[in-house]
Every structure is written in structure tokens, then in C-alpha cells.
Amino acid sequence: MIYTDQLKPAFDLSTSLCSVAAKTALRQSQVSNSTPATIEDVARIAEVSIATVSRAIHMPEKVANSTRLKVNQAIAITGYTTNAMARSLRLGRSNMILVVAPDIGDPNFSNILVGLENEARAHGYGILIGHTQNDAQRGLEYLKFFNSNQAAGLILFTGILPFGHQTMTARLPPSVGVFEPVFNGGIPYVGVDDTEGARKAVDLLLAEGHRKIAFIGDSRTRLAYTRRRMGYDAGLDAAGIPPDTRIVLEGDGTIESGRHAVEQLFMRDTLPTAFMCVNDQTAIGVMVGLGARGYDIPRDFSVTGFDDVPQAVFISPPLTTIRQPRTAIGKQAMALLLELLSDGRPTETEILLRPDLVVRNSVSTPSRNWSKR
Amino acid sequence: MIYTDQLKPAFDLSTSLCSVAAKTALRQSQVSNSTPATIEDVARIAEVSIATVSRAIHMPEKVANSTRLKVNQAIAITGYTTNAMARSLRLGRSNMILVVAPDIGDPNFSNILVGLENEARAHGYGILIGHTQNDAQRGLEYLKFFNSNQAAGLILFTGILPFGHQTMTARLPPSVGVFEPVFNGGIPYVGVDDTEGARKAVDLLLAEGHRKIAFIGDSRTRLAYTRRRMGYDAGLDAAGIPPDTRIVLEGDGTIESGRHAVEQLFMRDTLPTAFMCVNDQTAIGVMVGLGARGYDIPRDFSVTGFDDVPQAVFISPPLTTIRQPRTAIGKQAMALLLELLSDGRPTETEILLRPDLVVRNSVSTPSRNWSKR
DNA sequence: GGGCCTTATGTAAACCTTTACATACATCGT
């Protein structure tokens, strides 16, 4: 898929196999050098037909060695690069991948992008980005990219199709979801094993001696959140601790909801010794709420998050959390999509990467105060 | 540049002006509906030539009202969208803008991207991203996008051309720099008024009563850094404070260099009461260094940064700094580029946005301790 | 009513590839 990498400008004509006619052609082409060289220029210089040039580039084994050599030299001379527009038009497929996220300003987004871009370019693809800001109408606009083959595949950051479901279910481009499965189904995705990640967090808290561990969840129905809750439940169960619904709260994944959860718990009779949060935002909110009430973390309460957002290391105390291997996720997602593009059929419907526990400073043993309860 | 926005699928044939022939044509086209509608399908249904369809879309004033109506209805029926590949091929220009940054994983990058993308799409352009990781070879690869009209313009995040200078100076695509001027010159850029920003920081410190204000700079020769230093100098000068080179240090803009600067100052005989840092990274390093020596910020020392990186609000204490209006910069840069694309000649060579002081918690009056000196 | 201008539309070439099909030539087995 990488078209030409002969970009070396220097080329010594005297050692060339090119005939006199070729040299004349070269001279001509240099005069009219204002416009990029086309396959025809190359053909003229190499003294072959354009079909042969095309074959020399894309099916080198089908042309004679001597011819291929001539063509390569002509390419070097002209600095020819395949016109991607013409190629896409002819082939009915492009070498661009559209990446759509609800918000490209999200700091989590950039790291994925790195993985996506590296993998894409390694295979001769470019990437094209768009963001919907959760507006279906805007999502719909990106659909045009596929009608006209401006993009060959789609990476979706949002759990829902950014365009109305009925509109396009029939002719959906090859797609891969990132982080969470796409609602409509049929689209493979790459994410992290949320259950296992949550399990690691709760196991750490248990190992430190916590028995009353609150779970601050996210009531928006996303598989990731459900699975994190499952990890929490499983961990407690394995430790023989009966579930206590009084310390399981649902928020909405924001800082504010973390703070709110703390307030709610203080109004009830049972306080936990640790807060396991569905994501880092919530954890930050919990820490803020606890701090506002004068408590010290991790002395009085332990807190864990999930995601390892860039801020997690800078807040005080630095947050113990579960890391999403973002660059790796991006790489995997793109690899899966490219495979889809060539094979046509998804090999996997779900790729779950292993999340790592990153231990910082927001967890310690339960304070004597609270563990007495 | 926005091709078609008639996407409404519903269309009542009974109210249509279309003749029986048109309805037959429609039926036919619906049968072979697996492939996207072309301009020819539209022409057949509207019973006009493809030239007229093209004109109805791009030069509506050149077709009769009745004809335009028929065409629009046909477009609505077919769901036609201009094939961007064919269009770009014919026009020799595309509706994509290439955005190249050294590192798209940089958290500062995402916010700019938002501004860029919004502005671009508002004008019918899409954006395409790449990152060079400071590798000239990789930068060179992106040049192909211009030879083949895959992109019409270039947004550069790096202060240098990502491809060897000599290679392409002749046929450089319309370009706009972001944050800092591009070395080679001739390329307009959009950034922030660094001098004014620095001046705001130093003026705040002076207003708080500081007289010994250190400047921790960045010795890498970038215009932005030089200008921030100029703002510092000007501020002290205006306050009648003679420059004191003993408390002006050069680092390299990293956290480590901030920490190192603190160590250096402690080894000398004159300590400042405040640290004005060339960027937030350095400021964070300074805070870490000071914290390690047991000092409290802002009680013992005041610290200011520059950039307002996302972490600035999360570190402790939250950093008083100068905000880069990132989304606005992105928007402006894209607007300038689009203007360049239509006019051909840059109207401005440099657009400097006004940076704002954002006051948080890392600055207070000089501690009595130190001010006694 | 004939020449002329204006307005609306159609015809066909061009943009640059890729590739099915045709052609030409060499090789080989008999």
C-alpha cells in the first residue's frame, strides 16, 4: 500500500540505461516541471507504456527485471508519486481511515491517536479525524466520507453509531470500536478487560485490609461500567464479604458526582474505609469531597480510580488507579481494522487488553478510627 | 465547498414534478441501489444532463429555477453526494487539510485540534493528521499528500519544516504555523503574544510585592522563549528593578530542568522570593524542587508558569499561569489557512492572540523571612 | 421578419489511474 518510496532526488544520468530519446524526454519534462509528474511522464522516460509502469509499481513480479529497473530510474528522475485521488477513484477505495470521537479535546484521546496513526502509516494508510460532540447530525456528515471513498474504514470512539441507526445499517463501512462495543452490534472492538482491572483494584484494597469498600459507579449504561462493577462484586465475593448495597452508589462519571457520592455516604450511617471509583474523574471528586471535610488521604480513607488519566499523577495524593494501555489499544484497533479491510471478515469480535494496576499514593491500610466500626 | 446537504430521505413522489419517465428511471435506480448514486443517476431522474446537475449544485444562479427544483428533488431521492475523489481529481485540489505535529500525544495538542476541526468543517474541509516525532524522514512522507492533492493545505505545529528545507521550498503547499513561526520564513503563523503574557505574570508578582524574581528560561532557541524573557525584562525595567543575572537561569523546559534550577539557586548566595517560569513544566519542576526542600508554596515562595497545561489545575497548589487560548488559536490558524487557499496571498504574516492570566494558588506576598534579605 | 444579444442547456474532453483483454514473442515437447 505504500506507493513509492523512491524520493532520492540525485540521479546520475551518465550511468543510466536510458537511451538518448529518454534523455530528451527528461529534458522536456524538466522544463514543464511546475506540475507533479504523472505516470505518463514516467512511461515516456522509461520508454514503456503506462500499464507497465503501473505494474512495475504494484505487481513488480509481473515485469521483466530490466524493465523494472528502467521504470524505477524514471521514477527516481521524475520524483513521481502515485496520485492517490486517481487511484482511489479507479479502485473505488481509499487509503484513509476516519477516526470519529465524541470529543477530540479529551486528553485520553491523544494517546490512542498515537497508536492509531503509527499503525496506520506503517501500512500506508493515513488518518482523518472528526468529532461529533454527541450530535447525531454532525455524525451524519461524516458519512459522506464513505459514499465517495474518501475513507475506507472507520474507527469509532463512541459506544453508539454517530449516525442514526436505520439510515445506514445496510452499507456500513468496515468499522472497529475503541474502548467499548458499538451499540448496534456486529462491530468488533478493542478495549481493556474492565472486569479484570476492577478486580485488581478491589484486590489491592482487600490486601491492604479494607473490608468496607464503597463502589462509586456510573449509571449510564455502558458495558465498561457494568464490567467494572462485576469485578468489584467478584472481588468481594472471593474474599467472602457479603455485598452491602448501602455503600454502592451510582453517579455519572464526573468529578461532581464523586463529590456528591461522598456527601451521600456521610449522611448515611455506614461509612466505608475505601472508595473504589468507576473512573478517575469520580475518584478525583471523591478526594475533593473528602478533603473538603478535612480528611486526609490515604490516612483516613483509601481511594482508587480507573483509566489513569494524565492528571492522576499530579493530583495530591497521586492516585492509585488502573491504567488503560492507550497506545496499545490504538495500535490493536487499527491493526484489526486493516485486517478487516483486507480479509473482509472480522477474525475477532472483541479484543481485550490487560490493564495494569498502577500504585501511587491514595491507598493505605484502613485507619484505626474507621476500622473500629 | 459544502457539496450537498440534501440528505432528507423522505420524498413524496405524488407531489413531484417528475414525469413518468423519471419515475421509471427512479425505479431502475432503486433496484441497483447497492452502489452510491452518481451524478448520472441524478441527471437521469431529473431529466437533464450531468452538466446541468453539476451547475445546479455549484453555480445555482446559472440554472433556471424550475430545473434547479427538479435537480434538487432528484438529489433528495437518490441521496446523492458528490464523489470527492472524482472532484479532487478533476479540480486538482482537495478538501482536506493536513495537520502535522511533532507529537500528537501531547495534551496541548487536542485542544488546538478542536478549534482546527470545527473551523475546517464549517467550510467543508476535513482534517488529516500526522506526527513526525521530530524525524525528518517521517515528515518527508507526508509530502506525498500534496503531490497527489490528497491535501490542499498544511498546518504546522513544529517550528521547523518537517521535511528537508531544500527539497521542497519551491513547491510548498499553502501553510500556516501554530504557536511559533516556521523557521524557513514566508509562512504566516498564529500564536499568542508571549511578551504580553510574560509581562502579565511578572506584573502580578511585582504587584504582590516581590522584588527578587527569578526567571527560569529555556535555552533552546525558540522565539516564544525569547519573547517571554523579553516580557520579564520589560516588567522589571518598568518597575525600576535592575536586572540581576544571578537569578536568571536557562533550562530546557522540562520538569527536571525546573528542579535543577532550584538546586542551582540554593547553592548561590541570592535566593529569589518568586520563580517566574518559561512554561508550566518548568514551574512544576520548581515546585517539586522546593517541596523536596520542605518549603511551602505559596507561603515561602511564589511560582508562575506559562501555557496552562491541563495538569496545572491539579497540581498542589494549583498553578497560577498564563493561559494559551488553544481552541481559539486553532480556529484562527485554520481560518487563516482557508483564506490563503482562496486568496492565494497571506493577509497577515503573524496573528498574536491575547493570553490571559489565570490566578490560582501558587502566588502570594513574599514571606517575611525572605523579604528581610 | 431578420439579425443580434442573452440565457439555459447539452456535448465531450480532461483529470490520472488500474486492469481486462489483445498481441507479440520465446520456449518447449513432439
Add this chain to the structure above:
DNA sequence: ACGATGTATGTAAAGGTTTACATAAGGCCC
């Protein structure tokens, strides 16, 4: 020596637009 097979190359069509140029029709003036 000849048909069959295989290899290397060329010819031309197709992909979907845009637009210069040609054509046609209508309105106007004398």
C-alpha cells in the same frame, strides 16, 4: 517444424467529476 503454453508488454475502457465550447431558444430592435 509446428502447435501449445507461458511470459512480457501494449491498448483502451472505465471510474465520477467539472467546464470550455457549442447549440438552441427566446426576446428585442430596427
